[in-house]
Amino acid sequence: MWDYSDKVKEHFFNPKNAGAVADANAIGEVGSISCGDALRLTLKVDDASEVILDAGFQTFGCGSAIASSSVLTEIIKGMTIDEALKVTNQDIADHLEGLPPEKMHCSVMGREALQAAIANYRGEEWADDHEEGALICKCFAIDAVMIEEMVWANKLRTVQDVTNFTKAGGGCAACHEDIEAILEKVLAEKGEKFDPEAAPVAKPVVVEVKGPLTNLQRIKKIEQVLESLRPSLMADGGDVELVEVIGNTAYVNMTGACSGCQMAAMTIAGIQQRLMEVMGEFIKVVPASEMAKLVNIAA
Amino acid sequence: MTDIYLDNNATTKVDHAVVDVMIPYFLEQYGNPSSIHKFADGVARGLKQARQQVQNLIGCEHDSEIIFTSCGTESNSTAILSAIKAQPNKKEIITTTVEHPAILSLCEVLEKEGYTIHRMPVDRAGRLNLEAYKKLLSDQVAIVSVMWANNETGTLFPVVEMAEMAHAADVMFHTDAVQAVGKIPMMLQDTKIDMLSLSGHKLHAPKGIGVLYLRRGTRYRPLLRGGHQERGRRAGTENTASIVGLGKACELALEHIEYENTHVKAMRDRLERGITEQIPHCFITGDMNNRLPNTTDIAFEYIEGEAILMLLNKAGIAASSGSACTSGSLEPSHVMRAMDIPYTAAHGTIRFSFSRYNSMHEVDEVLKVMPGVVATLRKLSPYWDGNAPVANPEQAFKPTYA
Numbered sequence: 001m002w003d004y005s006d007k008v009k010e011h012f013f014n015p016k017n018a019g020a021v022a023d024a025n026a027i028g029e030v031g032s033i034s035c036g037d038a039l040r041l042t043l044k045v046d047d048a049s050e051v052i053l054d055a056g057f058q059t060f061g062c063g064s065a066i067a068s069s070s071v072l073t074e075i076i077k078g079m080t081i082d083e084a085l086k087v088t089n090q091d092i093a094d095h096l097e098g099l100p101p102e103k104m105h106c107s108v109m110g111r112e113a114l115q116a117a118i119a120n121y122r123g124e125e126w127a128d129d130h131e132e133g134a135l136i137c138k139c140f141a142i143d144a145v146m147i148e149e150m151v152w153a154n155k156l157r158t159v160q161d162v163t164n165f166t167k168a169g170g171g172c173a174a175c176h177e178d179i180e181a182i183l184e185k186v187l188a189e190k191g192e193k194f195d196p197e198a199a200p201v202a203k204p205v206v207v208e209v210k211g212p213l214t215n216l217q218r219i220k221k222i223e224q225v226l227e228s229l230r231p232s233l234m235a236d237g238g239d240v241e242l243v244e245v246i247g248n249t250a251y252v253n254m255t256g257a258c259s260g261c262q263m264a265a266m267t268i269a270g271i272q273q274r275l276m277e278v279m280g281e282f283i284k285v286v287p288a289s290e291m292a293k294l295v296n297i298a299a
Numbered sequence: 300m301t302d303i304y305l306d307n308n309a310t311t312k313v314d315h316a317v318v319d320v321m322i323p324y325f326l327e328q329y330g331n332p333s334s335i336h337k338f339a340d341g342v343a344r345g346l347k348q349a350r351q352q353v354q355n356l357i358g359c360e361h362d363s364e365i366i367f368t369s370c371g372t373e374s375n376s377t378a379i380l381s382a383i384k385a386q387p388n389k390k391e392i393i394t395t396t397v398e399h400p401a402i403l404s405l406c407e408v409l410e411k412e413g414y415t416i417h418r419m420p421v422d423r424a425g426r427l428n429l430e431a432y433k434k435l436l437s438d439q440v441a442i443v444s445v446m447w448a449n450n451e452t453g454t455l456f457p458v459v460e461m462a463e464m465a466h467a468a469d470v471m472f473h474t475d476a477v478q479a480v481g482k483i484p485m486m487l488q489d490t491k492i493d494m495l496s497l498s499g500h501k502l503h504a505p506k507g508i509g510v511l512y513l514r515r516g517t518r519y520r521p522l523l524r525g526g527h528q529e530r531g532r533r534a535g536t537e538n539t540a541s542i543v544g545l546g547k548a549c550e551l552a553l554e555h556i557e558y559e560n561t562h563v564k565a566m567r568d569r570l571e572r573g574i575t576e577q578i579p580h581c582f583i584t585g586d587m588n589n590r591l592p593n594t595t596d597i598a599f600e601y602i603e604g605e606a607i608l609m610l611l612n613k614a615g616i617a618a619s620s621g622s623a624c625t626s627g628s629l630e631p632s633h634v635m636r637a638m639d640i641p642y643t644a645a646h647g648t649i650r651f652s653f654s655r656y657n658s659m660h661e662v663d664e665v666l667k668v669m670p671g672v673v674a675t676l677r678k679l680s681p682y683w684d685g686n687a688p689v690a691n692p693e694q695a696f697k698p699t700y701a
Contacts, residue, residue, distance in 0.1 A: 012609060018679050029681070031698035036622075036631060036646045037603065038698040040681040058681035060643070062605035062622065066679060116699065128699055 004063060005097035011067035016074050021056040026081075028117030032109045032132065037061030039069050041113040043076075045121050050080045057113075064096075064103040071095045072110040081118050087111065090237050101141035105132055136178045139171025139270055144182060151186045157198045159183070164200065167232055171270040213281070219245045225278050226252075229271060240271065243288040250275070251288040302615040303661045307501075308450050308478060308594055308652035309619055314503040314551055317544045321505070324540035332537055333527075342539050349546025353510055356549040357495065358486035366511045366529045367542050371477040371498030372401040374511040375444070377522040377533070378473040378494040379405055382442035383414070384520040386471075389441035391415045395427060395456070396637040398446050399475055403633070415439075424586045425454040425638050432461065436468035443472045447479035447495075451621055451634045451650055452585025453594030455479070459490045466491035471517065477501050477509075481552035482559055482591050493517045499541065503654070504548035508541035555655050563653050564592035566662050570651060571595045573666040578673050580688060584640060584648060593653040596621070598635075598644040599673050601682035601692065607649055610672040616665055621648040643682060643692065 004012075024042035031038035037060060044054040055077050057069035072092055076084045089107035093099045099107060112128065119126035133145030150156060150165045159179050163170040169179050184194040213221065219242075226240055233239055238256040245251070254267065272285035304312070330339025332346060350362040359365070368374045379392065379402070392409065394402055396418045406416045417435045419427055427445075436443075443465045447458050458474045465472040473494040479485070480495075481502035487495065494517065499508035511533070513519055519532060526534035552559075575581060580600040599607065604620030611618055621632030622645075635645035651665070677683040682692040689695040 009609075012606070013613065015679065029696065029698040031700040036642060038681065038696070038700075040696060040698070058679060060601065060646075060680050060682060061603050063609045065603075066606060126699070 002064070002100050002103065004067075004100070007071075007095070007097040008064055008067040008099065011070040011096065012063045015057075015066055015070040017054075017056050017070065017077075018058070019056050020058060021054045024054075024056070026117040026121035028113040028115070028120060028126070030109055030112045030116050030128070032065075032105050037065040037106065037109060039065065039109055039113045041069070041072070041110075041117045043117050043121065045081060050082070052076050052079055052081065052084060061106070061109075062103075064099055064106040065109065067096055068092050068099075068106040068110040069113075072114060076114065081121065084114060085118060087114060088237070101138050102135055104141050108132075136182070137166075137168035137171065137175045140167040140267070142166050142168035144178075147179065147182050148186055151183060152190075155201060157183065157187070157192075157194070158196065158200050160200045167270065170273055173273075213279070215245065218279070221279055222250050222275060222283070225275050226271070229274060233267070238267075240267075244291060248282055249284045249286055251286055251291045253288045302617065303657075303664060304617050305651040305653060305657065305661075305665070306617045306619050307654040307657075308453075308650065310500045310506065311503045311654055312656060313500075313505050313544070314548060316551060317504055317547045320547045321540040321544040324543055328539070332539060342537075345543045345546075346537060346539065349542045349549075352546035352549045353497075356485075356553045357480060357497070357512060358488055359512055359514075360488040361515055363530065364513055364515055366513055366533050367537060367545075368509040368511050368533055369507055369538070370509040371399075371475065371496050371501075372509075373522070374496035374498075374509045375399075375401045375473075375475055376405055377511050378496060379409075379442055379444055380522055381494075381518075381520045382471050382473070383409070385518040386441045389439055391417065391437070391440045393417045393419065393432070393435050393440055393443040393445075393470075395419045395421065395445055397421055397425065397449055397451075397634045398444070399450060399477075402444055402446070402475060414441075419445075421637050423638050423640075425449060425452055425584070425634070426586055426589075427456060427461075429457070429461070429464070433464055436465060436470050438469065440468075440470045443470055445472075445474055447474045447476035448482070448591050448594075449585065449634060450478050451632060451648075452596045452638075453478070453591035453652075454585040455483070455589050455591065458492065462491040462493075478591060478594075481549070481556070482593055484556055487512060487514075499545040499548060502548050502552045504545040505541050508538055508545045510545070558655055560592045563655060563657070566653050566657055566659055567593055567595050567651070569659065570662045570665060571597070573662070574669055577666070577670050579686075581673070582644070584635065584638060594650065595652075596648055596650045598640060599647040599649065600641075600644045601680045601688055602647045602673065602676040604647050604649055606676050607647065607672055610675065611649075611668065614668045614672070616668060619650050619652075621650070622646045 021042040021044050024044055026043035026045050028041040040058045042056045043052050046053050055073035057073055059066050059069045075087055075095060089111040092107040092110045116126040133143040135143050136147060147162055147166055147168055154165055156162055159169055159176050162168055162179050169176050187194045223242060226242055241253040241255055243251045243253055268285050275283040328341045330342060332339055332342040350365045353365050354362045392406060392414055394406055410416045421427055445456050445458055445461055448455050462472040471493050474492055475496045477496060477498040480497040493514045495512040497510045500506040521532050523534045528534055528537055574597055581597055584596045584598055604622030608620050621635050631645040635648055681696045682688055
């Protein structure tokens with residue numbers, strides 16, 4: 001069984017705003033092919049103020065699809081439609097106190113239903129802007145379509161390339177076989193052959209390591225690596241902050257969307273992996289909250 | 300109310316009597332069976348007895364045809380890889396579209412390596428076409444691997460007949476029987492089955508122990524080499540306690556096989572009848588006239604399986620589903636797709652699988668809960684309106700799919 005948060009369970013067992021709004025003037029109907037789930041969102045929008053007066057959902061789907069639908073209706077009621085359009089799938093997931101990586105697409109489906117309903121209200125045609133594929137990297141929730149597109153767009157050739165560009169494979173590394181299969185497939189389509197020994201197209205940050213590092217050198221280099229990871233974290237609305245380095249342990253704060261995300265632990269594992277690769281020594285990355293415990297014990 | 304476990308095709312509770320016979324092998328007779336001292340001198344006898352207990356359950360001719368492995372998956376991999384290694388010139392494998400991933404994933408890899416995989420389709424009731432099968436058999440086929448009973452629907456394949464046909468064409472025959480062993484009687488010595496996989500944890504033995512039955516004289520290449528254990532056919536120090544436990548579990552399964560096919564079957568039938576009578580728009584999947592006595596797989600239309608399981612779990616009832624969401628994979632169960640079950644039903648399939656530990660009282664409890672669970676979710680479904688599906692459900696609700 002999935003490890004659902006209490007909030008997900010609460011919204012699943014006691015869904016809010018279930019059923020269609022009777023005199024709805026905005027209707028969005030979307031489905032996620034990756035799970036077979038589908039959602040109809042009905043809204044009553046006040047024409048003068050464009051405020052969403054009422055929202056209702058009907059969902060054919062799993063526990064997290066129902067919970068995502070329910071929490072979405074709660075979030076958007078009382079918002080103007082312009083405000084509602086700013087709601088991201090991460091917002092939905094955050095309100096649910098996180099979703100398992102395999103279930104993030106349920107929150108995406110919620111956001112899309114909202115966009116479709118507002119397009120319907122405005123008399124526009126809503127077109128889906130993304131395609132979803134099989135989940136490949138469970139550490140960073142990267143799917144096959146995303147990897148394929150990046151391989152095509154950036155002429156990637158190795159697993160290391162894919163990790164550099166998408167984060168996929170940068171955590172536990174268990175998906176490397178699947179990433180190789182994607183590389184094999186895409187390269188074959190381009191008439192090339194996958195060569196696991198090929199040189200990476202884009203080199204990760206390389207730090208020359210000569211002998212053991214001093215603590216100052218280590219801190220500087222950790223900062224340098226975190227800096228290189230920051231853009232991909234920020235792309236997901238999150239960030240990381242280095243709080244303290246004691247010996248080989250780096251204490252960090254995950255901020256923004258990363259804080260409270262169920263995947264924060266996975267992200268930390270990914271950061272640790274990258275630090276070790278670049279620095280060539282064992283580095284342990286620990287949430288700064290653990291440091292407080294350490295200090296308490298010492299005191 | 301105590302919790303009700305109806306997920307026995309996933310795994311079973313270890314029988315108390317099984318645990319009891321295992322304990323001495325952890326605490327007293329913990330010696331390596333290969334050693335010459337008193338910590339080991341009872342172990343060889345324990346293993347021999349277990350081998351005979353397994354032999355009795357599956358009705359094979361010799362106890363040396365039993366090879367202990369770590370699980371059903373290892374037995375399956377060993378069987379197929381052995382067949383292709385022993386017959387390097389044969390580059391085809393026959394199997395079905397509804398096998399367990401233990402077979403299908405391996406075949407996918409072999410396909411990439413150049414093997415031709417014939418995956419036989421099934422009809423809407425999950426049945427194979429034996430005429431088509433006969434045409435596939437040739438001297439190019441290294442092995443046929445067909446499951447005895449389907450894990451989701453319980454549908455039985457005519458493996459005895461299919462093994463005869465393979466034998467007549469001089470083709471090796473393997474069956475993944477992890478769901479069938481202990482639930483239906485079998486007498487392998489009267490069949491032409493060359494290899495059979497079974498798994499301990501499906502019949503009240505612990506997890507982590509399995510068997511590959513290998514008919515005497517079948518050409519064989521071990522998967523694991525490195526020791527004389529299992530007569531050199533599966534190297535690695537024996538999992539002595541689990542082997543002894545599996546032996547006891549097989550003895551108990553043989554004792555209860557009639558109970559399984561009368562009392563257990565009666566519980567399954569009562570649940571099935573109760574549900575289909577009380578709940579509209581649900582149907583049983585698979586071959587109703589030819590399946591395991593303990594399994595029913597019911598498709599509840601217009602709702603989704605994981606949601607059903609979560610509500611059942613809250614009511615203290617454990618079952619499983621063929622829905623995509625429960626597995627984290629992309630598709631609803633490959634078994635449901637192979638049977639061409641419509642997608643609005645395939646996502647709502649629930650499998651109830653019984654064991655001799657269940658009771659009629661539990662069946663009645665489930666029957667009290669189930670209609671409410673289905674109604675609750677249908678109230679949320681865009682395909683449902685009031686007490687019935689919306690008219691033309693597939694037309695009335697046509698979402699844009701991402």
